[in-house]
Every structure is written in C-alpha cells, then in structure tokens.
Amino acid sequence: MRHHIENRIYHVEILPPKQETEKLEADLEAFAVKFNRVMASGYCACITDNAMGNLAFQGSEMIEELSLVPGDDLVMIHLNTFHTKENLDGILDSCARLGIRNLLVISGDGSDRLPRLSPSDVGAQGVEAVTSVELLRYIERAHPGFFNLGVAFNPYEPEEHEAQKMERKMAAGARFIITQPVIGLHPMVEKLLAKYPQVPVIVEAWMSKKLDLLSEAVGYEIPEGTPYDPIENLKSLHAIYPKCGVYLSLLGFKTQYDLVKDCWK
Amino acid sequence: MKIVVCIKQVPATSDAKIDPETKRIVREGIKAVTNPFDAYALEEAVRIKERLGAEVIALTMGPPRADMVLREAIAVGADRGILLSDRAFGGSDTWATSYALSKAVERIGGVDLVLCGKQAIDGDTAQVGPGIAAQLGWAQATYVMAMPQVDEGSFTAKRMHEDGWDLCRIAFPAVVTVVKDLNQPRIPTLKGRLAAQKVEIPTWTAADVGADLSKIGLDGSPTRVVKTEPPPARNKETLRIEGSAADCAAALVRELRQKSLV
Amino acid sequence: MLANTPALRAEYRNVWVVAEVSGGKVQKVTWELLGAARRLADARSCELWCVALGDGVSKETAAIHGYGADVALIVDDSRLARFDDEAEAAALVRLIGKYRPEILVCAATTRGRALIPRVAVTSNSGLTADCTGLAIDPESGDLLQTRPAFGGNIMATIRSANHRPQMATVRPRVMNALDFDPARKGQSISEGLLEGESGAFKTVLEVFHDEENPVNLSDARFIVAGGRGVKGAEGFKLLRKLADAVGGAVGASRAAVDSGWVPYNHQVGQTGQTVQATVYVACGISGQIQHLVGMQSCDYIVAIDKNPDTPMMRLADAAVVGDLYEIIPAMLAELART
Ligand SMILES: Cc1cc2nc3c(=O)[nH]c(=O)nc-3n(C[C@H](O)[C@H](O)[C@H](O)COP(=O)(O)OP(=O)(O)OC[C@H]3O[C@@H](n4cnc5c(N)ncnc54)[C@H](O)[C@@H]3O)c2cc1C
Numbered sequence: 082m083r084h085h086i087e088n089r090i091y092h093v094e095i096l097p098p099k100q101e102t103e104k105l106e107a108d109l110e111a112f113a114v115k116f117n118r119v120m121a122s123g124y125c126a127c128i129t130d131n132a133m134g135n136l137a138f139q140g141s142e143m144i145e146e147l148s149l150v151p152g153d154d155l156v157m158i159h160l161n162t163f164h165t166k167e168n169l170d171g172i173l174d175s176c177a178r179l180g181i182r183n184l185l186v187i188s189g190d191g192s193d194r195l196p197r198l199s200p201s202d203v204g205a206q207g208v209e210a211v212t213s214v215e216l217l218r219y220i221e222r223a224h225p226g227f228f229n230l231g232v233a234f235n236p237y238e239p240e241e242h243e244a245q246k247m248e249r250k251m252a253a254g255a256r257f258i259i260t261q262p263v264i265g266l267h268p269m270v271e272k273l274l275a276k277y278p279q280v281p282v283i284v285e286a287w288m289s290k291k292l293d294l295l296s297e298a299v300g301y302e303i304p305e306g307t308p309y310d311p312i313e314n315l316k317s318l319h320a321i322y323p324k325c326g327v328y329l330s331l332l333g334f335k336t337q338y339d340l341v342k343d344c345w346k
Numbered sequence: 347m348k349i350v351v352c353i354k355q356v357p358a359t360s361d362a363k364i365d366p367e368t369k370r371i372v373r374e375g376i377k378a379v380t381n382p383f384d385a386y387a388l389e390e391a392v393r394i395k396e397r398l399g400a401e402v403i404a405l406t407m408g409p410p411r412a413d414m415v416l417r418e419a420i421a422v423g424a425d426r427g428i429l430l431s432d433r434a435f436g437g438s439d440t441w442a443t444s445y446a447l448s449k450a451v452e453r454i455g456g457v458d459l460v461l462c463g464k465q466a467i468d469g470d471t472a473q474v475g476p477g478i479a480a481q482l483g484w485a486q487a488t489y490v491m492a493m494p495q496v497d498e499g500s501f502t503a504k505r506m507h508e509d510g511w512d513l514c515r516i517a518f519p520a521v522v523t524v525v526k527d528l529n530q531p532r533i534p535t536l537k538g539r540l541a542a543q544k545v546e547i548p549t550w551t552a553a554d555v556g557a558d559l560s561k562i563g564l565d566g567s568p569t570r571v572v573k574t575e576p577p578p579a580r581n582k583e584t585l586r587i588e589g590s591a592a593d594c595a596a597a598l599v600r601e602l603r604q605k606s607l608v
Numbered sequence: 609m610l611a612n613t614p615a616l617r618a619e620y621r622n623v624w625v626v627a628e629v630s631g632g633k634v635q636k637v638t639w640e641l642l643g644a645a646r647r648l649a650d651a652r653s654c655e656l657w658c659v660a661l662g663d664g665v666s667k668e669t670a671a672i673h674g675y676g677a678d679v680a681l682i683v684d685d686s687r688l689a690r691f692d693d694e695a696e697a698a699a700l701v702r703l704i705g706k707y708r709p710e711i712l713v714c715a716a717t718t719r720g721r722a723l724i725p726r727v728a729v730t731s732n733s734g735l736t737a738d739c740t741g742l743a744i745d746p747e748s749g750d751l752l753q754t755r756p757a758f759g760g761n762i763m764a765t766i767r768s769a770n771h772r773p774q775m776a777t778v779r780p781r782v783m784n785a786l787d788f789d790p791a792r793k794g795q796s797i798s799e800g801l802l803e804g805e806s807g808a809f810k811t812v813l814e815v816f817h818d819e820e821n822p823v824n825l826s827d828a829r830f831i832v833a834g835g836r837g838v839k840g841a842e843g844f845k846l847l848r849k850l851a852d853a854v855g856g857a858v859g860a861s862r863a864a865v866d867s868g869w870v871p872y873n874h875q876v877g878q879t880g881q882t883v884q885a886t887v888y889v890a891c892g893i894s895g896q897i898q899h900l901v902g903m904q905s906c907d908y909i910v911a912i913d914k915n916p917d918t919p920m921m922r923l924a925d926a927a928v929v930g931d932l933y934e935i936i937p938a939m940l941a942e943l944a945r946t
C-alpha cells in the first residue's frame with residue numbers, strides 16, 4: 082500500500098451490479114467501462130462486497146466473467162463475513178488465480194438473504210460470532226503470506242470501542258487501514274495516525290454532494306453545516322493528511338473523474 | 347419427482363407508503379423483488395432435486411415483468427419457469443389467487459409437491475399455500491422448518507408452532523409452506539444469472555389454464571379491501587421511569603402487568 | 609358460500625369462535641376471541657358459539673360458557689389429539705354447512721392460519737388474515753375487518769359482502785377477554801368426527817412442547833434486545849435470563865453483533881431482521897435510524913439506558929433511566945416475586 086500512496090494512486094470504489102437489477106446487461110457494461118477507466122489511469126479499483134447488505138455480484142466473478150484485466154497490484158476486493166465457507170474459499174481462490182492480493186477485510190453489512198460465516202467455518206474458538214478479526218486470521222491461515230490485508234476504521238463509533246477493535250485487527254494481521262469518509266480534520270483519525278505511524282492509512286473522501294447519504298452510510302448523524310463541496314474536501318484531505326492515500330467513494334465518473342487527478346499535488 | 351415452487355414478486359416492504367391524499371398504497375418507483383420466504387422454498391426444491399432427482403418448476407402469477415423472479419429462480423437451479431399473467435387475474439384475493447395457481451398446477455400435470463413461502467411480505471396473509479392445497483384437495487403442511495426425509499412416495503415435515511413443533515408424515519401429492527429455519531438459500535452466480543436471462547419463459551393466460559372467469563380477479567374474490575390507511579400513530583407519551591433500580595424495576599413491571607404485556 | 613341476496617344472507621346467523629386447542633386444552637387466546645366476538649354477537653343480536661375440536665375438549669365446556677359463549681359446539685375425539693388440520697377442516701366445513709354461522713373467527717396462530725384458509729376455500733368464503741380490529745358496519749351489518757399488511761406499514765379494512773360465513777383470523781393478545789364468570793351457563797352440542805375425515809392425509813409422529821424458548825425473532829412476541837451498552841457476551845446472558853423469564857427472544861443491535869457478542873441472526877434493523885413484537889425492551893441501544901427501522905412497529909417499546917436523551921429513549925413508551933446491570937436484575941427479582 083505504501084507505494085500506492087507514494088505514487089499518488091487513488092483508490093476508486095466501484096459497486097458491482099445488484100442481484101435484483103432489471104437491467105443486468107447495461108449494468109455489467111457500465112461496470113466494465115468504469116473498471117477499465119480506473120485501470121487506464123493507473124488507479125486502484127476497489128470492488129465492494131454486498132455493500133449496505135444489498136445482494137450484488139462478487140468482484141472476482143465480475144472480473145472473470147467479463148474477462149477484465151486487472152492491472153498489476155491495481156485491484157482491491159472487499160470481503161466481509163456474510164458468506165458461506167464454500168463461497169469464501171471460492172472467492173479467495175479466484176482472487177489468487179487472478180493475482181489480486183489486496184483485500185479489505187470487514188465485518189460488513191448483512192441482510193436476511195445473506196449467509197454468515199460461523200466460528201467453526203473459520204476455525205475460531207471461544208467466540209460467538211465471526212467478525213473481521215476472525216476472518217483476517219482465517220485468510221492468513223488459508224493462504225499464508227499471499228494477501229495484503231486491510232481493515233476499516235470508523236471514526237464515528239465511540240472512540241474507546243473502535244480503538245480496542247483496531248488493536249485486535251492489527252494483531253490479527255491487518256497491514257493497512259481505510260477510514261470511513263472524513264470531512265476535513267478528524268481528531269480520531271489524528272490519533273489513529275499517531276498510534277500506528279508505520280501502517281499505511283487511506284482516508285475515504287465522500288465524493289457525493291449528499292451529506293444525508295453519508296449519515297446513512299456511517300450510521301451516525303453527520304452534522305450538516307455549510308453546503309458540501311466534495312472536490313474542495315478532497316483537496317483539504319490531501320493537505321491535512323499528506324502521508325495518507327485517498328479512497329474515493331461514490332465518485333461521479335462523468336462529472337468528477339477528470340477533476341480529481343489535479344487534486345493530489 | 348415434479349416440484350412446483352410458487353414465487354410471488356413483491357415490493358421491498360420497507361418502502362411501502364400510503365399516499366396521504368389518495369390513501370392508496372404507492373407502488374410507483376418501488377423495487378419489485380422475490381418474496382424472501384419463497385427463496386427458502388426454492389432452495390429446498392433444488393436440494394431435493396440434487397438428492398433424488400426432480401424437475402423443479404418456478405410458478406408466479408403477476409404482471410409481465412414478474413418474469414424476473416422466475417429468471418432468478420432458474421439462475422439457482424429451477425429447470426423452467428411459468429408466468430401466469432392475464433388482466434383477468436387482477437385484483438384476486440387469496441381465494442382467487444390460490445384457485446388460479448392450482449389451475450396452473452393442474453395444467454403442469456403430474457406434480458408431486460408444491461412449495462410455497464410461509465407468507466408474502468406485502469399481503470402478509472399466509473393463506474395462499476393452504477388455499478392451493480384446499481383447491482386441489484391435497485394434503486398440506488404449513489410453517490415447515492425442516493423436511494428431514496423425502497422419498498418417492500412420501501415425506502416428513504417438522505411444523506413450527508408457537509409452543510414447539512410437531513413432526514408428521516405425509517404422502518404425495520402435497521403443498522408445503524416454509525419458514526426461514528428450513529435452509530440457507532444459495533445466491534445466484536453471475537454465470538447462472540446470465541444463462542437464465544436467455545431462457546424462454548412461457549406466459550399462461552386464464553384461458554390457457556382453463557380457469558373459470560367467475561372465480562378469478564376482483565369478481566372471483568370474496569374479500570374486498572375497502573380502505574387502506576397508515577397505522578395509528580404511536581402513542582407520543584413516553585413514561586419516564588427514574589430512581590433506584592428497585593423502584594424503576596417495580597414501576598416498569600407494574601406498567602407491563604397493567605397492560606397485560608407480561 | 610355465495611350469498612348475494614338478503615334472503616340468502618339471512619340463512620346465516622350467529623358468530624362462531626373456533627377454539628385454539630393444544631394438548632386437549634383450550635388456549636387463552638380463545639378467551640380473548642370470545643371477548644371480541646361477544647360484542648359482535650350483541651351487535652348482530654345473535655348467539656355466540658364456540659367450536660372446540662380436540663381430544664378431551666368436552667371438559668372445557670364450563671370454561672367456554674364462563675368466558676362468554678352461549679353455545680359450546682364440541683367435537684371431542686381421540687383422533688384429534690394431535691394437530692390434523694385436514695381432519696379438523698373437513699369437520700368444520702361439514703358443521704358450517706349444517707349450522708350456517710354468519711361470522712367465524714379463529715386465532716391467527718400457526719394452527720389457525722393453517723386450518724382456516726383450508727376451511728374458507730372449501731366452503732367458498734372470504735377470509736381476512738391476522739386481524740387487529742373487528743366491527744359490525746351499522747348500515748349493512750357486514751363484518752369490517754382491520755388488519756396490518758406490508759409488515760405493519762399499512763392498515764387495511766376488508767369486507768366480504770356477498771359470501772357467508774365471513775371469516776377472519778385474529779392476532780393473539782390484541783382483543784380483551786371478558787372476566788370469567790363461573791355462574792354463566794349455556795347450551796352445549798356434541799358432534800362427532802366422520803369416518804374418513806381423520807388420518808386421510810397425515811400422521812403426526814411426534815409432538816414437542818417448548819414454551820420457554822420461542823423459536824425465532826421475527827415471530828417472537830416479546831424481545832429483549834441489547835446494544836453496545838451491554839458491553840460483552842457475558843451481559844447477553846443476563847438479557848437471556850430476562851427473556852426466559854417472560855418467554856421472549858433475544859435481539860441485538862449491530863454494534864453488539866459486530867463486536868462478536870451475539871450471532872448475527874439476533875440482529876435487528878436495516879441489515880438485520882424486522883421484528884413486530886408486542887413488547888420490545890431495548891437495553892443499552894441508542895436507537896440509530898438503522899436500528900429503529902427494524903423494530904419501530906413493535907406495539908410497546910421499553911428503553912433502558914444510562915443516557916436519558918437518546919433517540920430510543922425518546923421513541924419508547926416507557927423509558928427507564930439507569931444502568932442495565934442494575935435494572936435487569938431488579939426486574940428479574942420483581943418478576944419472580946409475584
Ligand atoms: C393491504 C392488503 C390486504 C389484504 N388482505 C387480504 C385478506 O385479508 N384476505 C385475502 O383473501 N386477501 C387479502 N389481500 C389480497 C392478497 O394479498 C392477494 O390475494 C395476494 O395475491 C396473495 O396474498 P398474500 O400476498 O397474502 O400471499 P400469502 O398467502 O402470504 O403467500 C404465501 C405464499 O403463496 C405463494 N404465492 C402467493 N401469491 C402468489 C403469486 N401471485 N404467485 C405465485 N405464488 C404466490 C408464495 O409462495 C407465497 O410465499 C390483501 C391485499 C392487500 C393489498
């Protein structure tokens with residue numbers, strides 16, 4: 082991850098089509114166009130895993146089925162705990178086959194329809210449920226040393242709780258961190274950077290103008306003050322966190338894509 | 347063995363709203379999805395097929411675009427889908443719906459087992475499954491949480507009750523309605539979904555299944571929805587309980603008992 | 609039956625309650641239904657009948673009268689010891705044909721919701737599911753049946769104008785029973801089960817009663833849910849105790865699930881389950897919108913939180929300010945005391 086940051090490689094989020102889509106072909110086409118554009122820019126494509134609990138197709142099957150070509154070290158797959166063991170192993174195997182090493186390991190959003198890994202699936206003992214921590218350990222054991230594993234940090238959660246969780250994630254093998262969307266300077270991100278100076282941290286920039294959506298995405302009310310300008314926020318994040326990478330969520334491919342490249346100076 | 351799975355296309359409930367002016371259910375712009383319980387019925391059918399060999403037919407009654415739920419079913423292992431669609435079916439209540447579906451089951455012919463979800467998340471009645479059984483004069487098992495044994499002639503079903511469960515043996519043909527404890531439905535792969543896109547889905551009309559027009563649609567429905575409205579607003583008063591733990595607990599338990607809630 | 613003229617409708621009289629029977633005993637929900645049906649019968653100036661099918665149910669006749677029925681119609685047969693819905697349906701259809709009730713109600717339990725749809729289809733009647741309100745339309749004399757649909761987001765009023773009997777299943781714990789009056793007497797009629805009505809379709813092999821551990825969250829009537837304020841897996845054992853004491857199930861916020869304190873199938877909310885319990889006790893859950901959408905249609909909400917001013921405390925019907933580690937043990941003591 083370090084070299085992504087040094088080489089100003091943006092992490093661009095792409096959502097695979099939802100299972101319930103009524104226009105599958107068009108959605109697949111749009112995914113392919115976005116993916117190829119990110120590759121062409123030399124950025125890193127980050128593919129979500131059933132985001133917000135909405136059933137969607139898997140990143141790895143999208144790449145295989147659409148014969149997309151991942152650039153060298155330029156794809157990151159999100160992987161959460163809402164899978165069957167068979168499914169999880171299938172995803173890890175196809176990532177290995179495709180040479181995709183970057184995984185963002187998260188507890189994730191569930192839904193009624195999604196299965197959930199059980200502790201016995203991932204060989205975890207003495208726990209009630211599988212969280213990102215147990216999943217990290219499992220991946221390390223199943224594919225020792227192959228993957229570069231990252232974890233999420235939510236600065237909107239109670240501080241002590243989140244700090245403890247981060248310690249457990251680090252102990253379980255996390256090697257980089259991606260934050261939830263930050264607007265300007267955030268004291269909890271400051272503390273995170275101070276605590277883990279050696280770990281690459283990527284801050285998430287919310288590229289939608291809609292802050293109410295952001296409140297929904299992080300689960301806590303984000304105070305809505307002045308109108309929000311995503312591009313200005315992106316610039317300020319670079320200024321505030323010069324040592325961090327940036328993850329672009331909900332990036333407008335038509336309206337914003339060409340603007341961001343000049344923001345990281 | 348021949349298994350029919352009844353699948354209803356429903357709006358994603360959390361979006362259901364009443365138009366404050368017309369007092370009608372707003373359906374525009376709301377996503378239509380497979381009724382969640384029906385995914386469990388389908389999964390069980392596919393598992394029986396994988397174990398014993400069977401033909402699995404997904405059946406839905408709905409508007410033309412309801413073919414979507416059939417394609418999803420085919421993507422996870424149904425062999426084919428049948429769309430029962432005709433303006434004449436519009437406005438059917440559970441009596442008329444179960445009649446129409448039973449006519450389709452008869453037309454398919456040679457069916458051993460009809461699997462339904464416990465209930466649809468829009469109408470919420472849980473009446474169509476046993477209704478189909480009654481229309482056909484078949485056995486029924488409702489709220490089924492396990493089907494431990496299935497063989498060529500009969501099966502066992504574990505039925506959920508409020509105060510436990512029971513296990514019964516039933517000979518085919520039969521109608522079974524299922525709850526979520528039954529299994530964990532698989533999720534379609536992209537490969538499966540793409541293949542299902544290309545499958546031809548036949549549409550059957552009322553005439554195709556030989557339905558008596560006086561038994562379907564609004565006219566064939568004994569019940570009529572005469573009014574829809576939002577649920578009564580929640581009582582805005584919050585009873586604040588403060589003080590020592592013992593006092594709080596006593597006050598709360600008293601309140602719950604007074605309202606016959608414990 | 610189609611009864612589309614006043615003359616045909618006049619052939620149908622009286623209000624029937626089909627008793628909920630388990631293990632040969634009439635269940636409490638039947639008394640609630642008799643309470644509601646008594647009002648309907650009075651409004652229609654007709655008799656209230658209670659139909660009980662089961663093994664040993666004739667012993668319940670006095671109770672049936674004491675809770676308000678004028679007539680107890682009893683089918684007491686050892687072949688009905690276990691729930692054979694096809695047999696009960698066949699007997700009911702026959703009795704409906706014989707006695708012609710105008711209105712028939714039954715509890716919206718798993719048994720009632722298996723049985724009555726079969727009866728309604730066979731006797732060509734309309735059936736309204738899971739009603740929470742029943743009233744007689746003063747003009748037409750028809751039964752107006754109110755029920756929640758779309759997961760409780762909508763209330764629908766339903767009527768079967770041209771078919772008799774008008775049938776409804778009624779949600780338990782919504783209607784109020786009359787006080788039991790041992791002096792109340794009534795008539796009783798005994799009917800049999802015909803050859804071929806029972807055992808034709810199924811054999812019940814095994815019955816398991818488990819009133820203590822209600823199966824799943826989405827069907828639970830009482831839910832004790834915990835959030836981050838519960839602080840650990842140990843704390844959930846305390847919640848489980850409270851749930852057991854009231855015959856309820858345990859729910860959780862996502863914060864508790866993500867911390868690994870309880871499995872995901874306990875999670876309530878946008879990315880968990882939607883529940884519709886009669887009582888929801890939120891312990892140490894602040895009540896973010898993603899949680900509220902999953903439980904706000906519960907009938908009675910209790911919040912227990914140290915912080916008096918959280919969204920959950922504002923939403924609740926009863927808000928208890930305090931430490932859940934003190935309140936819950938005190939509640940357990942209080943519940944055990946009486
Ligand atoms: C607000 C409202 C209230 C209503 N109340 C009543 C009522 O009280 N009584 C009444 O008779 N009707 C009622 N209806 C009409 C009823 O919703 C429709 O008849 C509907 O077609 C079927 O009922 P359901 O959605 O409750 O299905 P359920 O009976 O809950 O569905 C159970 C299962 O049957 C199968 N199934 C149901 N419908 C279909 C279908 N179209 N295609 C394939 N499989 C299917 C599925 O497997 C499903 O899981 C109501 C409708 C509305 C909008």
Ligand SMILES: Cc1cc2nc3c(=O)[nH]c(=O)nc-3n(C[C@H](O)[C@H](O)[C@H](O)COP(=O)(O)OP(=O)(O)OC[C@H]3O[C@@H](n4cnc5c(N)ncnc54)[C@H](O)[C@@H]3O)c2cc1C
Pocket residue numbers: 133134190239297298299300301834835836837838860861862863864875876877878879880881891892893894895896897898899902912913914915918930931932933
């Ligand atoms: C896409 C998405 C989907 C989500 N889906 C869900 C979902 O399905 N379900 C869900 O629940 N959440 C969901 N969330 C998360 C949600 O936004 C909140 O983060 C979560 O509900 C908070 O859980 P909580 O109330 O337990 O924790 P907190 O908000 O931390 O609240 C804990 C409460 O406990 C109180 N407390 C602490 N100690 C004690 C004590 N000793 N005694 C009494 N009270 C005490 C505190 O005062 C506080 O009010 C989702 C979030 C996102 C982004």
